[in-house]
Amino acid sequence: MSGNSIPRHRTAEYEGNHQDCEDNVTIKSSLIRPSFGWQSALKSTLYACAMIGGIVTLFMAIHVVIEVGARNIFNNPLPGTLEITQNWSMVIIVMLAMGYAELTGDHIRAPIFTQKLSPTSLWLSNILVASIALFFIGALTYYSILAAQFSISIQQVSLGSLMIPIWPVKIVLAIGFGLFTLQLLTTLIVLCKDGRPRSSNV
Template identity: 30%
Template sequence: MTLLSKIVERLAFGCVLLGGLGLLIAMLLGVGDVIGTFFNHPLPGALEVTESTMVLIVFGGLAYAQIRRRHIRVELAYLRAGPRLRSVMDIIASVSAIVFFSLLAWQGWNEALYSLSIKESTFGIVRFPLYPARFALVLGSVLFILQLCLDLVNDIRHFGNPPDYEIA
């Protein structure tokens, strides 16, 4: 289990780095586009690239946020609950997320394969392929599912005695 945890953590960290790089690219393109528009020369393709990097930014960070247990939850209710109810809440949240993101990954995979087969791309001055963003969605979802499964096993193992997570 620890080997799988380490592999997922390294892959998740790599996805976070790619998401950070995507954010930097989107930011630079946005700034360049605004400045270019001011001088009547907007950057062609800035919108299309930014749209695709948004998928990488969001789905690239899901698994890493789960590793750190930094996803949003209603702390007011969670902190007032007893240890057994906290364990039940953690288990229900993990199972629900596993079901939802499994469906998302499944359909995302179908869409990514279809997008690749038809060589789907954006409309505009610069034609940017859409299938890399669709595969990024699938990769981020699958890593998130793997981490949720690891956490679910851990939550079941420590039922009634959930670890105290840092509250930011």
Template identity: 30%
Template sequence: MKTPTRPLSWASAYVTLVGRGSGALNVLSGLALAAMMILVALDVTLRNTMGTALTGSVEYTSQWMMPLIVLFALAYTEKSGEHIRVTIVEDGLRGKSQLILALFGQICTFALALVLAVTSWGVAADSIAIGETVPMGTGALIIWPIKALIVLAWIWFAAQAFANVLLRLLPSISTAERDSLPGTRLEKVESDGIS
């Protein structure tokens, strides 16, 4: 009797771990978005009712919340295959050619994310070394911790891109995870007779 083939345990564990981390970062992104909405609403309310602005609302929004909202959501967007793609070439291919092109794109995404992580690490290290701040009213807002979190976001995005490479290369990992990848949903729709 043949033993059913199982996925490589490390690859499956890696994909699961990174996917959960991407989901957690997405939740933090959503919380930052909610905090930004509350801060802006409070600032606008104070401006219109009391004639005064909330000190630091622009600085917190632009220096802290916007980077967290955008960059923390990137990995989850990559995981769920919801990023913007131009598929004019890929749509004209079928089978192995389509897989190879999709894999090439995924590897390029992984490489670019690594380059951005390394580059942002240099910026973050400089920022940490000088204790970077921006003027805020009569005080200063510390921004070096956010620059360190930006590095984390790029590293996690790279990790998620690599997880997607594994999903494309190792078909036995997980059907549910694989169905969230871009090229696979297209094939599923076409096989159902919808185009």
């Protein structure tokens, strides 16, 4: 064996990793570059929601800074900061960004059990995970809609230093879960349509 030669098993491992990277790029490109008309509309909606979440993040940061300054400098904290932050700001930031994070593939992943799988096995695993996620997020969407309807009917408010209506946030909750469900469905369709690896080894 010459000094520049590469062991055969190393070459196969490199080719397998290279194949996985190409398949992941193909899937991500199919998600970000829509191939269906409704997928383009969903992408625009998710992007707009993510922008709203980013703006709310900025306002929340400014709000907290002002509250801390008022508390420590003037000994006069802003009323309702905790209620506004936990019942409005955080909900809007998280719920409106979940679908966009799924679109761009930015959700946290822990490939401890899948990193050694073959391309086809990994593809089947991704389909299984996406199907399970779609089922549970779809169920959360359904129950969040019911919760929003109930909250609207009683005009729900938070009880604290400041009474703040939270029924509008329940609507945001349902919208966020609904958009997340639609994007998970899109991810599953793309996986089935464009995600099958060229290698047929299981």
